[in-house]
Amino acid sequence: MFAQIFTVIAVIATVKAGAISVVSGGLGVGGLGLGGGLALGGGLGGLGLGHGVSIAARPAVVDVHTPAHYEFKYGVADGHTGDQKQQAEVRVGDTVKGEYSLAEPDGTIRVVKYTADPHNGFNAVVSRIGHAAHPQIVASHGVALGGIGLGGHGLI
Incomplete structure (x- = not known):
């Protein structure tokens, strides 16, 4: 039943x-x-x-004549891991326009603005915001003086 x-x-x-x-x-x-x-x-x-x-x-009807149209946005801002990024994109017919950005490990923010269409293809403009901050590694090349005593004699 x-x-x-x-x-x-x-x-x-x-x-x-x-x-x-x-x-x-x-x-x-x-x-x-x-x-x-x-x-x-x-x-x-x-x-x-x-x-x-x-x-x-009956078979499913698919409309192949209506041009594609969508718009979306998303973003991540994770304070624990430092992951920060966002993206937005719009498509109308065969033309796509969008932008995304992300935080680079050197402290800058990479911004990519892109467009795509059948006539011009895919084009992107990449830019950076901020100044890169690379950690300075200071190496010490000093030699330790002194020694280990063996029978009254020091080894250096």
Whole structure:
């Protein structure tokens, strides 16, 4: 009984999503509807649950003519690890414009502004904000004087 209820709910959700269409009357093509029941059409076999309703599967419709359009932004600012970065991008049709920035280990911030389109290709302008601060390593080349005493004699 639970399997039948689950199947009916799954079929209803699929119909509402638009993946299959409901056709009233009879058995589906290639379906098996017990008592004129609910049958998956298109040669898929069927499942008899109801009365007088068949379901015919149809391919998903993809619109290839509508130009792409999206916009997104994100960012990270982690005080514990020092990770700081952000990005924003907009696409309208075949043209993409965006910018991202990140904190470099030397203390500067790298900023990249980019565009891409079918005519000019991908173009990026990279810049740095701030002054690089590299740690100075001071090496000591001093020689230790003194020694280890062996029988009254010191070794250097």
